[in-house]
Amino acid sequence: MDGSGLVTNPPPQTVERPVSIHGEAEIALKVLGLEKVFRSGLRRRKTAAIRGISFLVRRGTVLALLGHNGAGKTTTLNCILGLVKPDAGQVSIFGYDHRQRSSRAKVGYLPERPNFYEYLTGRELLTFYADLLGISPRERSRQVDSVLTTVGITARADLRLRKYSKGMLQRLGLAQALLGAPELLILDEPMSGLDPLGRREVRDLLAGLRDSGTTVVLSSHIVPDVEILADEVVILREGLLVATHRLDALPRDCVYEVRLGELPTGDDAADVLRACRVVRGRGGGGPALVESCTPVDLARLLDVCSRTQIDIHSVQTRRHGLEDLFLEVMGEQKVPLC
Amino acid sequence: MLRRIRAVALNTYRETVRDRIFYLVGLFGLVLVVSSAVLAPLSVGAQEKIVIDVGLGALTLFGLLVTVLVGSNMVHKEQDKRTVTTILAKPISRREYLLGKFLGLSLTLVAMLAVMSALFVAVILATPASFGIRYLAAFYLAYIELLLVTAAVVLFSTVTSPPLAAVLTLTLFVIGHLSESLRSFGALLGSPLQARLAELVYYLVPNLEMFNVRGAVVHGDTVSGEHLLLATAYGLGYTALLLIVAGAQFSRKELR
Numbered sequence: 169m170d171g172s173g174l175v176t177n178p179p180p181q182t183v184e185r186p187v188s189i190h191g192e193a194e195i196a197l198k199v200l201g202l203e204k205v206f207r208s209g210l211r212r213r214k215t216a217a218i219r220g221i222s223f224l225v226r227r228g229t230v231l232a233l234l235g236h237n238g239a240g241k242t243t244t245l246n247c248i249l250g251l252v253k254p255d256a257g258q259v260s261i262f263g264y265d266h267r268q269r270s271s272r273a274k275v276g277y278l279p280e281r282p283n284f285y286e287y288l289t290g291r292e293l294l295t296f297y298a299d300l301l302g303i304s305p306r307e308r309s310r311q312v313d314s315v316l317t318t319v320g321i322t323a324r325a326d327l328r329l330r331k332y333s334k335g336m337l338q339r340l341g342l343a344q345a346l347l348g349a350p351e352l353l354i355l356d357e358p359m360s361g362l363d364p365l366g367r368r369e370v371r372d373l374l375a376g377l378r379d380s381g382t383t384v385v386l387s388s389h390i391v392p393d394v395e396i397l398a399d400e401v402v403i404l405r406e407g408l409l410v411a412t413h414r415l416d417a418l419p420r421d422c423v424y425e426v427r428l429g430e431l432p433t434g435d436d437a438a439d440v441l442r443a444c445r446v447v448r449g450r451g452g453g454g455p456a457l458v459e460s461c462t463p464v465d466l467a468r469l470l471d472v473c474s475r476t477q478i479d480i481h482s483v484q485t486r487r488h489g490l491e492d493l494f495l496e497v498m499g500e501q502k503v504p505l506c
Numbered sequence: 507m508l509r510r511i512r513a514v515a516l517n518t519y520r521e522t523v524r525d526r527i528f529y530l531v532g533l534f535g536l537v538l539v540v541s542s543a544v545l546a547p548l549s550v551g552a553q554e555k556i557v558i559d560v561g562l563g564a565l566t567l568f569g570l571l572v573t574v575l576v577g578s579n580m581v582h583k584e585q586d587k588r589t590v591t592t593i594l595a596k597p598i599s600r601r602e603y604l605l606g607k608f609l610g611l612s613l614t615l616v617a618m619l620a621v622m623s624a625l626f627v628a629v630i631l632a633t634p635a636s637f638g639i640r641y642l643a644a645f646y647l648a649y650i651e652l653l654l655v656t657a658a659v660v661l662f663s664t665v666t667s668p669p670l671a672a673v674l675t676l677t678l679f680v681i682g683h684l685s686e687s688l689r690s691f692g693a694l695l696g697s698p699l700q701a702r703l704a705e706l707v708y709y710l711v712p713n714l715e716m717f718n719v720r721g722a723v724v725h726g727d728t729v730s731g732e733h734l735l736l737a738t739a740y741g742l743g744y745t746a747l748l749l750i751v752a753g754a755q756f757s758r759k760e761l762r
Binding site for chain 2: 206243246249250251252253269270272273275277278279281282283284285287288296297299300301302341344345354
């Protein structure tokens, strides 16, 4: 990724090169020109799920796939893991072709809405997954205890899974993904099904993993979570990669939202309002919501209101952020740039 | 590789145990006791034969029931509930996974047949009949037959829906027992097309009559070692072939 801005509406054909180049040894995951068409029904009607998606994930970073439902996030992750066979494109995980079994040895995966064997207890399930990873019996027991503690379900570890809540299953899913100390975590909507406290705990956990050098690829449509966790974001729309961005390169300017009793009038007020974005109340009369752009504009607006004795109900600060970028890329809202 | 396959196999076995599939064994025991109590007095002088015939038949039938009930849904259920995705995201190949599922169900059948055989022997000992070593050959061949049927149901379950997989497996079981008769019948019909069709079915469908030594055992005949070896090689060879096809088919599946 170039980390500098938007890549809007790329052509749907296969992308030959990744969006940025890093040293090969630094790359945890390389996805080049991934395409997948699903065929369904008697007539084998074609639906293009992803169209020529390419991106790189550097070791120790968090990359988020962002997009609405049906944008192609889960299909991309499933293609990476070999659960779905791509029609075109290449995927390599730590330099190994993703079709090789060994490429998944260092990968932990949490699917969206994870489902597990209900007849097992949490501990039995994790022991089963540890066996699949080839972890020795002594180490297995230690690791199972460790991940149970990490996700905070040790007290329920010996309950059958049919008694687990959705949030607990999500935590258990995360626990199985953490077994074997994976170097790459692929998480499909990791925060879904969790209450606010659970979301915060998972966010903190993922931030801790990132800080300890684990590479994380996650999909989400919850922008604030992504904004907190991710280093880089890939925005998908209708199977196309429409934007990539480094989050540290996002503009961090502030906008101010001012709620007024009614809009100020007069020539000097008109001058001020031209520099602002009036969200509500332009027609005059009644309460107004004004989005000012710069601190200078805000000061002038407040001055006009003070002189014309307009009520100021509130002044709120809002940062330009990923949500604005996301909405802009999706063509849903144009945010005035300061 | 063995460790991964063993993990899937043991888990599949645990699933069948916890799904209370072994309740069927109790039903088997009931059928055995009731049939020997009801049928034996009706056939004076043939009580032993009746008990053995019904017992061995029920043993195969109940084994078949478990194979079809569990096997037809085994892979599909995991796809449907998406429990398979987290498993196949680990370093295990799809063929290893499928082999593990097959071995797990085979293990269930071993356990079931062992318990049913023990019940069978207990019922025999409770009647004037005596236990003969030839019964073990019948148990063994019933197991080899069920292994083959299990491989078939695993294959069908990878290519079609559970109900259809069950129907196909039962059809295979019936035709497999009738294939020799079908071939002879086809030859008698006089039409070359029908004769060829019957011949084709004979060669395509496994000959399950090879594993049926009930008649011989009931009449006190011993089963030759040669037949046991031949039947074992035939059964395991067919099983391996079906599993190879099933593995190839499952490897192509999209697991969304």
